[in-house]
Amino acid sequence: MKLSAAQAGQVTGSFPYPRQWLDTQSEEIAQSIGKWSDVELIGKRLEYRENLEHQMRALTILSKDLGVDRFIWPEREEDDGFTFPEAASTLVRAYEEIGRGDAGLGFISAIKVALAAVLMENGRVDESLRKEINAVFHADKLELISLVMPGLGDISRGARPALCGREVQAELTRTKDGWSLNAAGARPLNSGANAVLYAVVASYPEGFALALVPASSPGIKKGKTLTMAGLKASQNADIDFWGVSLTNERVLPLERSPFQRLLTWIDLLCSAVAVGAGLDAYRIVRDWADNRVIKTGGLLKENTMDAAVLAQVTMDILLARIAVHSLGRAVAYPGEFGVISGDDLAAFAATVRVSVMEQVLHAINRAMEMMGSAGYAKEWNIEKHWRDVNTLKGTLGGRLPVEMDVARAYYGSTRI
Amino acid sequence: MKDPHLFLRNVSNYPAESYIRGIIRDWADHIAIPNRRSYDEDWQAHALIEHAMKALLYDLGFQKAIFPMECGGWNLGQTDSVATMCGWMFEEVSRADSGIGVAMGVCYWPLIMIAAKPHVNMRLCKEFAPMFVDADGPRLSALCLTEPQGGADIENIDIVKGRTLKTTARLVGDEWVINGHKLWPTNTGGEADLMAVLCTTNPGSENPDDIACIYVPAETPGVTQGKPYEKVGMAADKNGDIWFEEVRVPAWYRAHGPGLDALYFREVLAFAMLSSFYALGPLINTYEILYEFCSQKTLNGIPLKEHDAVAAELSEIVGGIEVSRASVYRLAAMLDRPDIHGARWSHEVVSYGRATKHVVVDRCIKDIERAMDIMGTYGADRLWDVEKHWRDIKIIQLWVGGKQLCQMEGSRFYFDSQTL
Numbered sequence: 001m002k003l004s005a006a007q008a009g010q011v012t013g014s015f016p017y018p019r020q021w022l023d024t025q026s027e028e029i030a031q032s033i034g035k036w037s038d039v040e041l042i043g044k045r046l047e048y049r050e051n052l053e054h055q056m057r058a059l060t061i062l063s064k065d066l067g068v069d070r071f072i073w074p075e076r077e078e079d080d081g082f083t084f085p086e087a088a089s090t091l092v093r094a095y096e097e098i099g100r101g102d103a104g105l106g107f108i109s110a111i112k113v114a115l116a117a118v119l120m121e122n123g124r125v126d127e128s129l130r131k132e133i134n135a136v137f138h139a140d141k142l143e144l145i146s147l148v149m150p151g152l153g154d155i156s157r158g159a160r161p162a163l164c165g166r167e168v169q170a171e172l173t174r175t176k177d178g179w180s181l182n183a184a185g186a187r188p189l190n191s192g193a194n195a196v197l198y199a200v201v202a203s204y205p206e207g208f209a210l211a212l213v214p215a216s217s218p219g220i221k222k223g224k225t226l227t228m229a230g231l232k233a234s235q236n237a238d239i240d241f242w243g244v245s246l247t248n249e250r251v252l253p254l255e256r257s258p259f260q261r262l263l264t265w266i267d268l269l270c271s272a273v274a275v276g277a278g279l280d281a282y283r284i285v286r287d288w289a290d291n292r293v294i295k296t297g298g299l300l301k302e303n304t305m306d307a308a309v310l311a312q313v314t315m316d317i318l319l320a321r322i323a324v325h326s327l328g329r330a331v332a333y334p335g336e337f338g339v340i341s342g343d344d345l346a347a348f349a350a351t352v353r354v355s356v357m358e359q360v361l362h363a364i365n366r367a368m369e370m371m372g373s374a375g376y377a378k379e380w381n382i383e384k385h386w387r388d389v390n391t392l393k394g395t396l397g398g399r400l401p402v403e404m405d406v407a408r409a410y411y412g413s414t415r416i
Numbered sequence: 417m418k419d420p421h422l423f424l425r426n427v428s429n430y431p432a433e434s435y436i437r438g439i440i441r442d443w444a445d446h447i448a449i450p451n452r453r454s455y456d457e458d459w460q461a462h463a464l465i466e467h468a469m470k471a472l473l474y475d476l477g478f479q480k481a482i483f484p485m486e487c488g489g490w491n492l493g494q495t496d497s498v499a500t501m502c503g504w505m506f507e508e509v510s511r512a513d514s515g516i517g518v519a520m521g522v523c524y525w526p527l528i529m530i531a532a533k534p535h536v537n538m539r540l541c542k543e544f545a546p547m548f549v550d551a552d553g554p555r556l557s558a559l560c561l562t563e564p565q566g567g568a569d570i571e572n573i574d575i576v577k578g579r580t581l582k583t584t585a586r587l588v589g590d591e592w593v594i595n596g597h598k599l600w601p602t603n604t605g606g607e608a609d610l611m612a613v614l615c616t617t618n619p620g621s622e623n624p625d626d627i628a629c630i631y632v633p634a635e636t637p638g639v640t641q642g643k644p645y646e647k648v649g650m651a652a653d654k655n656g657d658i659w660f661e662e663v664r665v666p667a668w669y670r671a672h673g674p675g676l677d678a679l680y681f682r683e684v685l686a687f688a689m690l691s692s693f694y695a696l697g698p699l700i701n702t703y704e705i706l707y708e709f710c711s712q713k714t715l716n717g718i719p720l721k722e723h724d725a726v727a728a729e730l731s732e733i734v735g736g737i738e739v740s741r742a743s744v745y746r747l748a749a750m751l752d753r754p755d756i757h758g759a760r761w762s763h764e765v766v767s768y769g770r771a772t773k774h775v776v777v778d779r780c781i782k783d784i785e786r787a788m789d790i791m792g793t794y795g796a797d798r799l800w801d802v803e804k805h806w807r808d809i810k811i812i813q814l815w816v817g818g819k820q821l822c823q824m825e826g827s828r829f830y831f832d833s834q835t836l
Contacts, residue, residue, distance in 0.1 A: 153714035229803035391796040
């Protein structure tokens with residue numbers, strides 16, 4: 001008698017997502033990036049661990065050889081490339097695959113995409129701006145953008161203007177020829193130590209703006225490279241901007257709506273990265289459960305308690321994946337989801353991001369429990385995903401600002 | 417400004433408490449805390465860590481504590497407050513660095529078998545005490561349990577009954593000859609000076625008489641310590657492989673003998689549940705850091721601690737500290753007074769310890785994750801020290817059989833489960 005797949009112990013479960021939202025080309029892109037992840041990152045983890053040079057080499061292959069940078073930001077308007085926001089679902093799949101390999105690389109790459117998406121969606125890509133951004137996306141070597149977003153303030157600096165409840169870290173003042181940018185100890189989201197361009201959300205008396213600041217500008221002082229729990233690929237540092245002169249072209253007005261859009265893209269892509277990390281953590285713990293025994297002989301996965309924990313790992317990731325694909329579709333085609341405003345979509349995106357981060361962190365926490373000492377040994381690599389996801393979760397601002405966003409959107413709160 | 421050591425005020429009426437807490441806090445604030453951000457990179461060399469260990473274990477003398485006074489020790493093992501005093505010490509040391517807390521605690525742990533009343537083996541204490549008491553530097557001991565074939569099976573003594581033990585002890589004349597391979601003991605990776613090795617005198621046997629705990633000085637021929645493993649945290653606690661090849665020690669190096677070694681090993685496991693203190697110290701320090709952070713950082717122009725939503729989260733953290741401390745100090749009280757609470761190796765005490773440990777450590781991890789979330793990008797930043805505590809205490813959750821064995825042992829006693 002032939003055993004069924006289940007009787008034979010085969011894995012029949014997948015992590016389903018709505019395939020109809022992705023065309024053949026999107027899946028091919030994802031598979032190509034997935035292969036890059038397997039070969040350049042997962043297959044070389046024991047050899048390189050979190051070696052920064054290796055990570056940058058791998059990202060260069062992705063960005064330049066595989067041409068991701070070229071698709072994100074075409075050199076000329078008429079060149080082929082992703083169309084924003086329609087490419088959101090494709091990008092979700094792509095960033096899942098990057099996240100499987102290394103969440104830090106996914107994160108710093110996602111920041112570039114989010115900025116590109118917002119700039120293109122707002123139709124503000126005049127020739128001088130395009131040339132400026134081309135220098136990042138079309139340079140021969142890998143170049144990074146560091147994004148300075150509003151966030152927590154500091155009592156020693158006094159009250160600062162807030163955008164969606166987040167305190168702006170930098171201030172612009174008008175000069176005879178353009179603008180002057182000032183900030184003390186601004187904490188970028190990413191790559192403060194090695195970016196070639198800073199994109200700084202700043203306030204000025206009449207509102208807010210996005211300032212594009214070359215890292216070589218006089219008046220920029222970088223702090224020491226920060227040591228973070230995870231996301232090693234993002235070499236971050238606090239930055240002082242002391243009277244940095246900017247021409248008018250480098251200062252783009254940033255109203256509430258495009259700011260929310262920027263948050264939405266970051267939330268979407270970073271959530272996909274976290275899901276990718278979760279999927280790889282599942283792969284690691286599945287391998288462990290296939291081979292380790294408990295109580296003198298039974299496989300871990302055949303013990304009801306361990307099976308329950310293993311199931312929870314899967315359940316968290318499964319739901320997180322569905323959520324992030326749904327968000328991707330809502331970003332691409334908000335009408336299909338009945339999304340009626342930027343506030344609405346931003347609250348949805350922030351909710352998905354917070355939930356996905358918590359679910360994936362919970363899943364990895366539980367997977368580590370199954371692995372005992374191997375859970376915290378660097379050799380097994382699962383601890384890296386755990387550090388990366390929690391670092392990503394905090395770096396994006398944690399839960400509180402999102403809860404306030406949701407309360408504003410769903411309850412009309414006005415004073416929070 | 418609130419007393420930043422609010423949660424480290426005395427929990428007992430013992431006059432010694434203030435003194436012990438005071439000298440360790442001074443060590444923590446002047447030696448360990450100023451350097452701990454560099455400990456991760458020091459995981460192999462232990463250049464900085466050794467300095468802190470020496471100051472604590474040798475200069476302050478804590479490595480002597482467990483031994484009887486007759487041997488030059490502080491008699492900790494023979495007091496009615498051994499576990500509670502360990503609580504003060506482990507909390508205070510782990511507030512600075514739980515890896516050093518663990519290294520210190522494991523210095524005592526294998527010696528509980530021979531240095532704790534009512535089963536002091538004075539001959540062995542006198543044999544090994546000089547190694548620690550008359551030393552010219554820090555000395556560490558290790559308890560060798562885990563073997564390659566099964567992580568938590570050895571600690572699961574009630575069900576597995578030692579039948580998976582592959583490390584063997586053969587009595588040849590008046591010597592034990594030990595062969596086997598152990599993984600992961602704390603204070604190994606080249607650090608251990610004295611090891612207690614759990615082995616079997618009859619491979620495959622379920623008879624408790626065949627479980628032996630034998631002491632092996634690290635210099636004994638045939639003992640090989642491997643290099644330390646690289647871990648997510650707790651750099652001060654080195655772990656590695658240890659191989660025993662035809663290792664010969666005197667027959668009287670066995671802790672107590674047939675039946676008693678297995679019995680007192682259960683007591684050693686109960687003491688292991690005091691490891692909750694290694695997680696509570698970091699959580700208490702996280703409170704201290706959060707106090708500063710939430711007073712200094714603002715959201716929408718208001719200090720974080722003045723936001724009701726943040727206050728609600730902060731309240732969860734202080735609640736976690738208070739409730740966890742109460743339950744772990746209760747465990748310590750149970751271990752201190754077997755005349756009131758029953759033998760330390762009884763199912764009730766072991767089960768209470770297991771149940772408490774997994775809930776408390778889970779709570780500590782959750783609360784530190786809560787703190788990291790409040791702190792946003794600064795939570796994962798080494799400059800604020802919270803992420804170090806988070807990485808360190810995850811290790812405490814996963815060892816000595818991990819969370820799941822704690823859950824099973826908890827249920828066994830409280831629900832009379834027979835097969836778990």
